[in-house]
Amino acid sequence: AQSVTQPDIHITVSEGASLELRCNYSYGATPYLFWYVQSPGQGLQLLLKYFSGDTLVQGIKGFEAEFKRSQSSFNLRKPSVHWSDAAEYFCAVGGTGGGNKLTFGTGTQLKVEL
């Protein structure tokens, strides 16, 4: 069965500092990997997605993620965090044949200090 682990429940960074959110997945084949962001009262918004090709994926809002098959990881990074990035971030894995039936991690709550 597929699964996702986000080991950090909460992370606090200073505005302008770099950010890395960790994600490890378990999946039997080549996965589709996703990062979503959820702000209070808002729906989930897709930041980026990996399904093939270049293992470094660029997303919206200046985020990027790197797929490392050997480590079963898909960590999210941003070089300089803005106060508006404070939100909850979810990593998810999906199969190649099942549409967007996704398995999500438990999320990482990001706090940005001014």
Add this chain to the structure above:
Amino acid sequence: DTGVSQDPRHKITKRGQNVTFRCDPISEHNRLYWYRQTLGQGPEFLTYFQNEAQLEKSRLLSDRFSAERPKGSFSTLEIQRTEQGDSAMYLCASSEQGGAREKLFFGSGTQLSVL
């Protein structure tokens, strides 16, 4: 494009009552998904439709849960004889069918509280 719309935003009910939620997807999106999110957890897949056909249901979806999408547009999710464990955010998402490039658009959800 008005986005995915869910109604109501909040629902408080007593244990044992039936509740129904509605989801209006982005027009022309032929896939519609229901997810459930409990506090401190990520969303969990419940079911999805392609047009009016319900193609998959999670084992999480007990017999008390039923979802419909009668004309391939809006969808309803009904929970019968609600239990306190049903308290959660129910999320709807839609997409255009499209293989690897399929992209989900989520609504803001319906927060259910069962007293």
